[in-house]
Amino acid sequence: MKTLIENVVIVTMKEEDRPYRGDILIEGDVIKALSPHLTDEADERIDGDGMVAMPGLVNAHQHTPMSLLKGFSDDLKLMDWLNEKMLPAEANMTPEDIYWGAKLSMAEMIRSGTTSFADMYIHMNEIATAVAETGMRASLTRGLVFLENDGGRRMEEALDLVERWNGRADGRITTMLGPHAPYTCPPDPLRRVIKLAEEMNLPVHIHLAETKEEVMVIREKYNETPAEYLYHAGLFERLHVLLAHSVHLNRRDIGYLKGMRGGVSHNPVSNLKLGCGIAPVVDMINQGIIVGLGTDGSGSATTIDMFEEIKAATWLQKLDYGDPSVLPARQVLRMATIEGAKLLNIDHQAGTLEVGKKADLILIDMKKPHLQPIHQVESLLVYGVNGADVDTTIVNGKVLMRNRKLLTINEEELFKQVSVRAQRIVENI
Ligand SMILES: CSC[C@H]1O[C@@H](n2cnc3c(O)ncnc32)[C@H](O)[C@@H]1O
Numbered sequence: 540m541k542t543l544i545e546n547v548v549i550v551t552m553k554e555e556d557r558p559y560r561g562d563i564l565i566e567g568d569v570i571k572a573l574s575p576h577l578t579d580e581a582d583e584r585i586d587g588d589g590m591v592a593m594p595g596l597v598n599a600h601q602h603t604p605m606s607l608l609k610g611f612s613d614d615l616k617l618m619d620w621l622n623e624k625m626l627p628a629e630a631n632m633t634p635e636d637i638y639w640g641a642k643l644s645m646a647e648m649i650r651s652g653t654t655s656f657a658d659m660y661i662h663m664n665e666i667a668t669a670v671a672e673t674g675m676r677a678s679l680t681r682g683l684v685f686l687e688n689d690g691g692r693r694m695e696e697a698l699d700l701v702e703r704w705n706g707r708a709d710g711r712i713t714t715m716l717g718p719h720a721p722y723t724c725p726p727d728p729l730r731r732v733i734k735l736a737e738e739m740n741l742p743v744h745i746h747l748a749e750t751k752e753e754v755m756v757i758r759e760k761y762n763e764t765p766a767e768y769l770y771h772a773g774l775f776e777r778l779h780v781l782l783a784h785s786v787h788l789n790r791r792d793i794g795y796l797k798g799m800r801g802g803v804s805h806n807p808v809s810n811l812k813l814g815c816g817i818a819p820v821v822d823m824i825n826q827g828i829i830v831g832l833g834t835d836g837s838g839s840a841t842t843i844d845m846f847e848e849i850k851a852a853t854w855l856q857k858l859d860y861g862d863p864s865v866l867p868a869r870q871v872l873r874m875a876t877i878e879g880a881k882l883l884n885i886d887h888q889a890g891t892l893e894v895g896k897k898a899d900l901i902l903i904d905m906k907k908p909h910l911q912p913i914h915q916v917e918s919l920l921v922y923g924v925n926g927a928d929v930d931t932t933i934v935n936g937k938v939l940m941r942n943r944k945l946l947t948i949n950e951e952e953l954f955k956q957v958s959v960r961a962q963r964i965v966e967n968i
């Protein structure tokens with residue numbers, strides 16, 4: 540199957556490229572050619588006039604089924620929200636709920652231009668099934684909380700996910716191991732997970748230093764900062780690690796992360812809404828740490844539109860530094876694309892528009908009052924565009940949304956399923 544996108548403004552997000560008008564040829568699941576003018580025959584032609592083509596966005600930290608808990612308990616502190624609301628609700632979730640909640644998030648992500656995401660949750664088989672069906676690309680992790688003895692059941696589920704799904708769905712699914720956070724993972728089980736990840740050559744996905752309370756708890760328990768605790772457990776020695784949040788890091792903590800494989804998912808909307816603080820994004824980047832962007836679950840953030848994260852990320856750093864020149868448009872766009880792809884360990888496949896990479900791209904409709912005139916495309920992509928401006932979403936060469944119509948998800952059925960399930964889950968909480 541050959542698809543030719545014609546006469547479109549191409550934003551490759553490669554370091555050396557600047558936006559230019561041209562054509563994109565997709566053959567099978569890869570980008571075959573990118574050029575100012577292509578004359579190839581194609582099975583399908585897409586008129587890109589008035590559109591911008593850019594790499595699909597990479598959401599580096601998600602809990603997809605939490606879409607079912609969206610708006611259920613807002614305006615709480617993280618630990619109250621988690622312990623009193625989310626955990627009891629999650630105990631009520633069936634595997635089918637997880638499947639439909641994950642699909643709801645995927646519908647929203649495809650609609651707002653996300654093509655790849657990293658997910659940490661429970662009942663991962665159902666999430667993987669939803670990924671296989673919707674056509675998205677994902678790095679999946681069974682979240683591991685070690686506060687009570689479960690006879691090794693969670694760990695078995697984590698390994699089952701890896702065995703069943705790593706490299707599956709045409710290579711769109713990869714897997715990681717997911718010790719949830721320093722405050723839910725005591726030293727012994729944490730070290731066991733690290734050893735296993737090393738033996739199995741698997742990346743690790745973990746929350747880090749999200750709140751001041753976390754810093755206090757870890758200080759009381761271990762007389763260390765959360766970053767020190769992970770460093771001394773050996774997490775940053777060999778493994779590729781995806782750290783979610785990393786809000787409360789001091790200068791020494793940033794030093795521990797320096798040189799690590801992987802990096803940090805910055806989740807500014809969730810951090811703002813939960814009042815967590817402002818992550819030292821610019822300081823981390825200046826130390827060579829890779830920083831991508833994520834939304835966290837919609838149970839906390841409500842929105843999983845990555846264009847909102849893009850805006851929040853740059854606004855917050857400008858405000859924090861009192862300097863509008865920090866985190867300029869191009870840099871924050873790279874965080875949402877190629878830097879995120881590096882965090883998911885898929886930058887050989889995604890994150891830029893390049894010949895030979897997988898065809899994961901989006902078309903943005905610029906024929907709208909808020910996106911005209913176009914002086915600088917990259918500026919408008921950051922400060923003007925929102926998820927509803929995405930016209931077409933393509934993953935692995937397959938069109939998942941065209942003219943804003945989802946092609947792999949039946950939304951009518953989806954909405955029926957989620958409204959009934961969401962009500963049942965929160966009853967009596
Ligand atoms: C055991 S699966 C993952 C686990 O993480 C919880 N969660 C969702 N958002 C956050 C967050 O911002 N910080 C910490 N933990 C979070 C989710 O409810 C699941 O229980």
Ligand SMILES: [Zn+2]
Pocket residue numbers: 600601602746783835836
């Ligand atoms: Zn999270």
